[in-house]
Amino acid sequence: MAAAPKRRRVGKVEIATDLRNQIVRGDLGEGDQLPTEAALIDRYGTSRNTVREGLAILVGEGLVVAKRPHGYFVRDGHRMEYRPQSDLTVRPDDVPKDVFLTELADAGRTPTQTIDVAIVRPPADVAARLGLSDDEHAVVRRRVRFLEGAPYMTNDSYFPLTLAQGTAIMSPEDIARGANRVLADAGHVQVRAVDEFTIRMPTPDEQHRLALGPGTPVARQFTTGYDRHGKALRVAITILPGDRHTIVIDRPGLPDPEAEPS
Amino acid sequence: MAAAPKRRRVGKVEIATDLRNQIVRGDLGEGDQLPTEAALIDRYGTSRNTVREGLAILVGEGLVVAKRPHGYFVRDGHRMEYRPQSDLTVRPDDVPKDVFLTELADAGRTPTQTIDVAIVRPPADVAARLGLSDDEHAVVRRRVRFLEGAPYMTNDSYFPLTLAQGTAIMSPEDIARGANRVLADAGHVQVRAVDEFTIRMPTPDEQHRLALGPGTPVARQFTTGYDRHGKALRVAITILPGDRHTIVIDRPGLPDPEAEPS
DNA sequence: TGATATGGATTGTCTGGACAATCCATATAA
DNA sequence: TTATATGGATTGTCCAGACAATCCATATCA
Structure with a gap:
């Protein structure tokens, strides 16, 4: 009682x-x-x-x-798995892995996205990671991805204008083979990437773009891709709503991930 | 004006x-x-x-x-880097890597921690990852880590009782060589780990343990370590205050981390 | 000098009330 | 039957005031 x-x-x-x-x-x-x-x-x-x-x-x-x-x-607690290492595939955590892809098609859960492309002066943190000076420009592909009509992430990918110019990256269409493949075909092969995640409350802009309710934090992921010479080829900013994702990272072969302090 | x-x-x-x-x-x-x-x-x-x-x-x-x-x-925006892949080393993001270790010693910024050990029935999500049934027990080492007197993370590591019994893991002291080494010496070598991060607002308990201010989300990291047979050896739950950390993950050699949907 | 008391500035908590905005179910009208 | 209007339930926003809690600087007293 x-x-x-x-x-x-x-x-x-x-x-x-x-x-x-x-x-x-x-x-x-x-x-x-x-x-x-x-x-x-x-x-x-x-x-x-x-x-x-x-x-x-x-x-x-x-x-x-x-x-x-x-x-x-x-509130309900369903979350998708997000595996930055493999790709942007996302699936509910209560669905077995094998079932997901077929179920996506069955239930009409095909992900959709909006894309918009612009040539901009990148924000300072992006410019720093791309190694661009103040007066250099970048191409940004801004995407909002939806599952069942609900937005589940935004992804803004910045490319140095000198690399992207004249490629499919400049077109506000889905790139079936992937932007990295486009760059690779032009001789810029990405061989290494670094992810940086920061956890914080969303800005009002993010709240709006992702239809976030109050009390929903986000993860902001900076992915910087490098070629074999250590030159940055792309920087992606991914905003993941905290209530819709679990970020999963597989570490095969690493012997001691949680070492005690020496 | x-x-x-x-x-x-x-x-x-x-x-x-x-x-x-x-x-x-x-x-x-x-x-x-x-x-x-x-x-x-x-x-x-x-x-x-x-x-x-x-x-x-x-x-x-x-x-x-x-x-x-x-x-x-x-609020100030200083954050530490947290690299789950290597170890629990943490350093401010505005300090060059090389300087950090010496500065830690110089400025008396040696990390400290409190440790408490208990034998418990693990929570359901931990038991599931450890593959324990309802009536099996686990040893938990609960740690709160401090830097300059301020808590910057909690780490609760669960071990199956059958593995930890009689080892240094049961002692509420710092394990200089690392708990994983202790297990390895007993024949349980961890060869793979999976991290799962969820982003959410803290519970009141976490707010208290980590002295979190309002508007501070946390990342909750599940680390599950496996031996070569796929048997789970440990599960660690790490709570990272969002305002104090950037989580950095290095992905050497992975060709296409941000693939467009096919 | 040193300890204690006092008052001020500022935020924290709670009360009570008024009206607006939104959605739903029902009643009414065409 | 279908469309429209109405009213109810519920949360959203704002106002005005009262007192508590906390820290600090200053004044006072031993």
Whole structure:
């Protein structure tokens, strides 16, 4: 009967803790609706503002989403696997690997994407990785990828203009053989890549592009590709919504990934 | 002069946008204090509640921290590099690699850690990766690592009890040669590892253990180590505060990390 | 000099109320 | 039957005020 706590004073933290416990215990399952604000006001005997602040804590933790004007709901935890090492293939974590590709076709889950191409002065962090000076330009292919209509990542790939000029990279179409193959065919073979992931809250722009709810952090992945001479051929910025992905990295043959400090 | 906007109605979003612009433009640098709530009430002509909600947006984005009772300050963006492939060595991103080790010693920045060891029934996700049934136990080494007194990660390593029993793993001391070496000496050589990263907001427990401010997401890393027969030897759960780390992964020799969809 | 007290500045928490925005189900009208 | 209007339920936004908590600088006192 999890009735009103006995504490004389109930604050937003107590409300959030109580509801969170119900969620992690499973009393409230994924997708379930939480009590309405009015019901919580009754249950905890506080003002509406305090109830809302308690709910805001859970929303900020990404545990709960508010759907106006229907109420608050427990968020669902499905995530896709993202394997930066192989390619951008993505699949739900509850689907066996083999099944995924066929299921994609079956269920009409074919990924779609929007592409837009521009010639820009790259941002400073991109320019630094590409080894471009201030007045050099780059080609950027900006893509938003969708699965079942919902955006699941953005990928902005920057190429030095001198490399991309006159190639299929300049065209805002899907490149079936891959941009790296285009570069390789022109003699620029990518032999090494470095990924840098930073974890942070999204900018308003990212929130909009990826339709992110509140309390959803993102991973921002910088991928820098190099040729055999160490020259940077491309820099990709991938934004991965935290609530839709698990990033999986396979490390075959590495003997000691978690070494204790020496 | 960036005076009060001319809009008839100023809401929390406008306040947050205006202040955010000042931060990203650099008018307000890292560590600078924002105007006080009272000053913002004057500037925007709204109630205190609305001003606070505007500030809460920036706090939620991790752009601003509140230090009671001193005011709101622009957060600083220093991050350490974390390379799961090599080891747990961590260094600030603004320090050249070579300098770091000596500087660590110079500045007394030697990492410290707390260790606590327990025999537990592992959580379901750990048990699944270790291939343990419901009634089998595991040894967990829970560590919190500090740099300059501030916690920068937690690492909970689970070992099947049958493997760890009677070894140095059971002792709540630093294992100089590394836990993996201990296992290897007992004939369990780890030859492969898989990392899984999920991005999310921290639990209250994690907030407490890592002294996380609001608006700070975390990366939760599952590292599963296998021997040559594919048997899982250990599972480590590493929690990385998003505001303190960049995760760097080197991919030598991989030809096409960012392949376009075929 | 040194310890203690006081007050000020600032943010944190909570109350209570008013109106707007959104979606849904139902009732009504064409 | 179909389209339109209405009202209800619920969350979103904003206002105004009260008091608590925390840290700091200053003044006071021993």
